[in-house]
Amino acid sequence: MRILFIILISFLLFSCAQKQQVDFIITNAEIYTSDDSLPKAQSIAVDKGKFVCVGTNEEILSAFNSDNIKDFSGKFIYPGLIDAHCHFIGYAKSLQYADLKKAASFQDVLEIISEHRKKYPSEWLVGRGWDQNKWSEKVFPDNAELNKIFPDIPVVLIRIDGHAALANQKALSITGINSSTKIQGGEIQKKNGNITGILLDKACDHIRSYIPNPTNTGMALLLKEAEKQCFAVGLTMLADAGLDASEIHLIDSLQKSGALKMKIYAMLNPTKENYTKYMDKGIYATPLLKIASVKLYADGALGSRGALLLAPYSDDIKNSGILVESTEALRETMQRADKAGYQVCTHAIGDSAVRLILKLYGEILKEKNDKRWRIEHSQVVHSNDIHKYGTFSIIPAVNTTHATSDMGWAENRLGAERIHTAYAYQNLLIQNNWLSNGSDFPIESINPIYGFHAAIARKDHEGNPENGFLPDNALTREQALKAMTVWAARACFMENEIGSIKKGMAADFVIFDRDIMKEAEKNVWQFQPLETFINGQNVMKK
The missing domain is CATH 3.10.310.70 (Diaminopimelate Epimerase; Chain A, domain 1)
Structure with missing residues (x-):
């Protein structure tokens, strides 16, 4: 009997010794992974800032040990939320x-x-x-x-x-x-x-351009406050749509010193200094910063009647909007970016601007590809042009809260017929079977859950209009979640690093006590994360 007892103890000790020690384990959670191979899970093991295993409680606990095992019964976990188009520097400045x-x-x-x-x-x-x-x-x-x-x-x-x-x-x-x-x-x-x-x-x-900028010290404080607010709503990566070299240098230095933890995908403004310092030298990447794209502008905005339309504004018949950059200048920058292996991200809101950019992209891209050139906003797209997103593998980088912010006056700008070609997110998505969603903050709120709600409900926070604004172009909840996680990462060439809860990926995730995937649509916009993690580190806890 004593021999059997010794054998049993030895077996148990040997089994424990075979388990991998990790930094922490979470069990009993409802985990939405944004990973098609395992859409939902119950438990995760995290070590050295990465997910080392995702699965059931039994799978994780039988293979891993930790001094920090967290029971998250009743909690819901999602990949770290990504804003695929925003203005982080602009938001920080706006705080003053x-x-x-x-x-x-x-x-x-x-x-x-x-x-x-x-x-x-x-x-x-x-x-x-x-x-x-x-x-x-x-x-x-x-x-x-x-x-x-x-x-x-x-x-x-x-x-x-x-x-x-x-x-x-x-x-x-x-x-x-x-x-x-x-x-x-x-x-x-x-x-x-x-x-x-x-x-x-x-x-x-x-x-x-004449408004005085804060000092570097002042700007650093503003960025820290902006980061804090972003973490509070579950954001773990931001694609900043248009930065200058000095701004990028400041972000990079703050990240390297540990003062800034937010991950940034920086789109370059099309300036000679940016070309010399970054584009001409190829893609720049650190663990927290990636520079691989240039941001261009074709037109203005619909609200200020600067978006370039094929036909005049319905409420301003002498005006069709503004082409803010010449066709030749746009083409020249696109060719330079293509030669450097950079992604091109062009702001185009009106259907005339979108048509022009589709034409220019088509001239350079020629066929389906994986260069992931983007049309930012893609707000009004003529029905004769929408198929070109698929023909040339162009990403619609949309902003779903623009639909609900604009719906009270957009038909006045566009008219009863043309409005049906606007904010057509589902129609855009099916061209390549994916798209990215960003807030465009500070134009909209920094809260990505507002974008999720706008995507699925097409209503404001009071539940209007009753049947939704152009509801045929709403996204499903799964599409809306992917558009701010794995698809948003893909739009920034980062889907192998972030955007899903999967073995080997950075342990960026958010924890909620309400389920955005199942709870009543009318309530979803009110949900707030309890905790936010970046690289396995808790950066926000309420």
Whole structure:
């Protein structure tokens, strides 16, 4: 009997010795993996920042040991959420500006910026987030009141979409804009021959370039706060759509020092400095940063009537929008990027802009491929053109919250017929059987669950419209989850590193106490993650 006991103990000790020691194990969770080979699991083992096994409780516990075994009964785990198109640097900068998103009138705007000026006096007064479509009088304001209230300091108020701004006379004078100024790819609006202060697209970019940037120390603090807010909503990787070399250098240095943990896919602005420092040297990658793409612009935004349309705006019949860059300049940059092995990501919202970009991409790509060139937003696509996404393997990089933000006025811009070619996410998805979804923050909220809800419900947070906005183009829940996890990673050439819960992948994941895949559609937008992990490290816990 004693011999049998010794044999049994020896066997158990030998079995334990055969188990792999890992940093931690999670059991009894409901895990959505975004991995088609194993869509759902119950347990994960994590070691050295990676998933080493995904499976049932029995499979994990029979093969692995850990001093840190977490029982997550009643919890739901998803891959780390990815924003495939946003403006992280822009969002960080906006944290220092007057927040105009809640302004229900231009009078509200004036009150908000006046209060902001009292609290935070600075060289320039900058605000962001106003949207005339939310006001009773849905027209652009002029700068008459700004000139009276703020005659001696420059004021720039950036519209929600970032493609328009209202500037007072002081700001216009400092930046050299007058009634005879012409800016290619932009518009300086006038009334009775006088500048109103409204600047569109490249004209907006011109005046924004004069706004003083924070110091590197100040910018680092803003980025840390922005990162904290992103972690709080479950984001673990961001594709920042348009950065300069100095901004990339700051992000890279903060990541390497450990001050910044967010993963970034940086799209280069098309500048000579960016070409010299990055594109001409090939793809740049670190564990937290990847640079392999260039961001171009074809047109403006629908809300400010800068999106380039094939036919005039239904509510502005003398206007078809703005081509912000010449066709030849776009083609030249695309060819240079292709030669360097870089992905091209082009902003195109109107159906004329989309048609142009599809044509230019087609000239270079010629056939199906795996270069993953993207059309950012792909907001209005003529029915005769949509098949070209499949023909040339072009990724629709959509923003589902744009549909629910715009639905109150989009038909006024486009008309009853053309509206059915807009926000057509399901139609776009089937061209290649996948797409990516991003928020475009700070234009929209940073919360990716809002994008998930908009994708599946096509309704606002009050449940309107009752049957959804153009509901035939809603995504399924599985599609919506993949669009902000594995497909979003794929759109950034990172699907072998992040985007799914799978052996060998980085242990980026989020934990919820509610199931976004099953709970009532009307409630989903309210769900918040309890914890966020990057490379197996907890970066947020509520």
